[in-house]
Amino acid sequence: MASKTITNVYKQSKRNRTSVKVEGKSESTKVQEASSPSIRTDDEILRDFDLALEYGPCIGISRLERWQRADKHGLSPPTEVKDMVIKHPDNVAYTHSLWDDYNI
Amino acid sequence: MIYTGKPEASNVGQFMSEGGEEAMETYERVECEVTDQSSRFLVKKRDFGRQYAHLYAERLWTSRPKLIKAAKAKWDADLPVCKLHELQSDTRCIVVGTLFKHMELKPNILKEISEDHNLMPQPIRTRFTDDSDKLILEDELQRIILIGHGELSCPNIVTGVIVAVLGREPDEDRGKFVVEDYCLQALPEQVPRPSLTEDRYIVLVSGLELGGPDERLFSLQLMVDLLTGQLGDGDQQRDSARIARIIIAGNSLSRSTQDRDSLSKAKYLTKKSSAGSVEAMKNLDDIMFQLSGNVDVALMAGEFDPSNHILPQQPLHRCMFPQSAVNTTFVSVTNPHDCSVDGVRILGTSGQPVDDIKRYSDIDDSMDILEKTLEWGHLAPTAPDTLSCYPFYGQDPFLLEECPHIYFVGNQPEFKHKLHKGPGGQEVLLVTVPRFCQTSTAVMVNLSTLECTPLTFHAKLPAASSSSPEVDK
Numbered sequence: 001m002a003s004k005t006i007t008n009v010y011k012q013s014k015r016n017r018t019s020v021k022v023e024g025k026s027e028s029t030k031v032q033e034a035s036s037p038s039i040r041t042d043d044e045i046l047r048d049f050d051l052a053l054e055y056g057p058c059i060g061i062s063r064l065e066r067w068q069r070a071d072k073h074g075l076s077p078p079t080e081v082k083d084m085v086i087k088h089p090d091n092v093a094y095t096h097s098l099w100d101d102y103n104i
Numbered sequence: 105m106i107y108t109g110k111p112e113a114s115n116v117g118q119f120m121s122e123g124g125e126e127a128m129e130t131y132e133r134v135e136c137e138v139t140d141q142s143s144r145f146l147v148k149k150r151d152f153g154r155q156y157a158h159l160y161a162e163r164l165w166t167s168r169p170k171l172i173k174a175a176k177a178k179w180d181a182d183l184p185v186c187k188l189h190e191l192q193s194d195t196r197c198i199v200v201g202t203l204f205k206h207m208e209l210k211p212n213i214l215k216e217i218s219e220d221h222n223l224m225p226q227p228i229r230t231r232f233t234d235d236s237d238k239l240i241l242e243d244e245l246q247r248i249i250l251i252g253h254g255e256l257s258c259p260n261i262v263t264g265v266i267v268a269v270l271g272r273e274p275d276e277d278r279g280k281f282v283v284e285d286y287c288l289q290a291l292p293e294q295v296p297r298p299s300l301t302e303d304r305y306i307v308l309v310s311g312l313e314l315g316g317p318d319e320r321l322f323s324l325q326l327m328v329d330l331l332t333g334q335l336g337d338g339d340q341q342r343d344s345a346r347i348a349r350i351i352i353a354g355n356s357l358s359r360s361t362q363d364r365d366s367l368s369k370a371k372y373l374t375k376k377s378s379a380g381s382v383e384a385m386k387n388l389d390d391i392m393f394q395l396s397g398n399v400d401v402a403l404m405a406g407e408f409d410p411s412n413h414i415l416p417q418q419p420l421h422r423c424m425f426p427q428s429a430v431n432t433t434f435v436s437v438t439n440p441h442d443c444s445v446d447g448v449r450i451l452g453t454s455g456q457p458v459d460d461i462k463r464y465s466d467i468d469d470s471m472d473i474l475e476k477t478l479e480w481g482h483l484a485p486t487a488p489d490t491l492s493c494y495p496f497y498g499q500d501p502f503l504l505e506e507c508p509h510i511y512f513v514g515n516q517p518e519f520k521h522k523l524h525k526g527p528g529g530q531e532v533l534l535v536t537v538p539r540f541c542q543t544s545t546a547v548m549v550n551l552s553t554l555e556c557t558p559l560t561f562h563a564k565l566p567a568a569s570s571s572s573p574e575v576d577k
Contacts, residue, residue: 053244053245054244054245056157056158056161056165056244057155057157057158057161059155059157060153060154060155060158060497061154061158061497065497065498069162069497069498073165073166075165
């Protein structure tokens, strides 16, 4: 153990592990990345819609209600937000705003 | 015609002649088409989890296009309309936003519980204005302090009014906006009043205040008898038959019925006593039953009535009117109330918005305040800031979308009426209905001419003398 430092040991095992795991992981990450860009970028779009102050306060109402209110007053909210919310009616992460579970 | 400003005495002495052979005449009450337009004030789903920001946002967005139009018409049409975050210094532009009046003396819960102030309770005041009040203009994103108001001065305006101001943000004093002039939205379109062939009347009365020390039961009974056509000779009864609807504008129960002493007193003291409102409600039901027996009655809730405290007050529940609810002519309505009788639009409140504006501004005259709310385009601008209100989100029901023909407010100190003429040819009759318990006056409005006459029922009964009558002496 004196000649070998932990980093050597670590590196080696890491190299082994990562080499193995990279192949294993790459498949899984590929699968994950195939599906996660859709959730992650969806999330970003919805979050941007929430934070856009032009459409008024976002707390206390669902995203669809906010979208409809913005549309009614001619503020032209992005239609992709509405499509996304309608496609996932049961998923709270989609239908309600970012701060929904904060109870304010 | 009896019910005008200048009644003509005809057939004087008719009562004094003997009945004779003339048959008993029956007069039929006029039938009017009454449509209730107050559905926006009914709160079906009570969700108090929402914040009031949505109400303000709705108010601003709905009023903004109208204000921009009025501002461009009043000032130069080429002036840029900026939002506050787009303001460039030293550029003359128009900004549309909600006014907020910062008042030092306004009751503030934070001040009350703050330890720095040693928990000094704020003294009870009737008016919270001060010379140090400031006006701030807010839109969706930012707020800015207004200086150099000119006509837009603190004593004449309250929080919650949407205005368009013309001015500029000076370069040397950023964060403040120098106001040159201001503009309110134009009075909305008014559906022209239909021309009626014969006279129809509606009667407005408020502040009956039963169950209290001020109740005037005798005058009230006189009024009920007159309106149901049991008083007066043939001519009077024929004219009473032309009364189409009676609107009772709130405070049918007295403030003393709201006494909550029974909650704090010991049980043994209050066991046999019932709430003051029970007896008063029974009386009210009796009166409503008599009235609704032959005329349409609309009963609005008021500040002291057993309805919810926040605006819009929901209709009084029909279980409290076991006798009157059976009649279809009796209808319990919201406060504020919006209806249309034979095409004449009638809108009014029981007085809470006007009283609230009196507390937070220096305007003393109820008629002035009523006229101002018409100009501001909003029934209750101080809601929800100082006047409790339901947190609406989809719409602000107090905004004036259509111009009414008759605009009334109940429970005011005196009877006043005024015909307000709008720029687009609108004519609105403004009526302040006095409290019946103080003035014994009801107001009768002629629907075809918008003429307004007070009906006062004086009853001076001699006070009971302490000595016995001189019969047996």
